[in-house]
Amino acid sequence: MSTGRSELTPQQKRNRRVALICAAGFFGMVGAAYAAVPLYKMFCQVTGFDGTVRKAEAAPGKILDQKVTIRFDANVRTLPWDFSTEQVSQEINIGATGLAFFKVTNNGDKPMTGRAAYNVVPEQAGPYFQKLECFCFNDQTIQPGQTVEFPVVYFVDPRYAEDFETKGKEEITLSYTFFPSTKVAESGASASGGS
Numbered sequence: 001m002s003t004g005r006s007e008l009t010p011q012q013k014r015n016r017r018v019a020l021i022c023a024a025g026f027f028g029m030v031g032a033a034y035a036a037v038p039l040y041k042m043f044c045q046v047t048g049f050d051g052t053v054r055k056a057e058a059a060p061g062k063i064l065d066q067k068v069t070i071r072f073d074a075n076v077r078t079l080p081w082d083f084s085t086e087q088v089s090q091e092i093n094i095g096a097t098g099l100a101f102f103k104v105t106n107n108g109d110k111p112m113t114g115r116a117a118y119n120v121v122p123e124q125a126g127p128y129f130q131k132l133e134c135f136c137f138n139d140q141t142i143q144p145g146q147t148v149e150f151p152v153v154y155f156v157d158p159r160y161a162e163d164f165e166t167k168g169k170e171e172i173t174l175s176y177t178f179f180p181s182t183k184v185a186e187s188g189a190s191a192s193g194g195s
Contacts, residue, residue, distance in 0.1 A: 063095035073175035080108040095158040106142040113141040113181040121173045128160035139181040
């Protein structure tokens with residue numbers, strides 16, 4: 001008795017299975033590509049990889065006699081902002097808390113929202129250079145013509161002096177670059193609506 005539906009041949013079943021595997025692989029790779037950037041960023045922030053500075057919950061309890069010079073660098077990409085450091089460098093004891101200031105002026109004619117990306121050089125210092133407070137942890141909306149001063153509270157972990165890759169390196173450069181925020185429309189609307 002025929003039902004009107006023909007059975008698939010073994011070759012057709014194999015072709016269908018291969019097509020499903022290829023489709024699953026394609027969608028898996030697309031998903032992995034979208035997840036790669038936030039996962040990489042999270043990995044760098046947790047490990048200090050590639051010179052990425054880590055966020056700390058508390059300062060270390062140990063301060064060494066050994067000093068290190070921290071140099072500061074400020075850059076802007078595609079924003080009409082002036083961004084500068086209040087100090088060129090600071091010398092601090094390893095383990096001591098440092099305080100640095102950065103200044104941003106919006107030269108545009110409308111509120112703009114930016115996000116500061118950051119890293120340290122040498123890259124090996126990344127796991128040891130940590131910040132307690134920083135404007136780079138959040139998007140920053142600045143009104144037209146407004147100048148804002150931002151503090152950064154940081155320290156160099158005492159383990160920096162013991163690591164064979166950083167031992168004897170007496171200088172670290174902390175660099176920031178402000179980019180337009182990926183949430184510009186959202187932040188701009190809430191900033192202009194709240195003022």
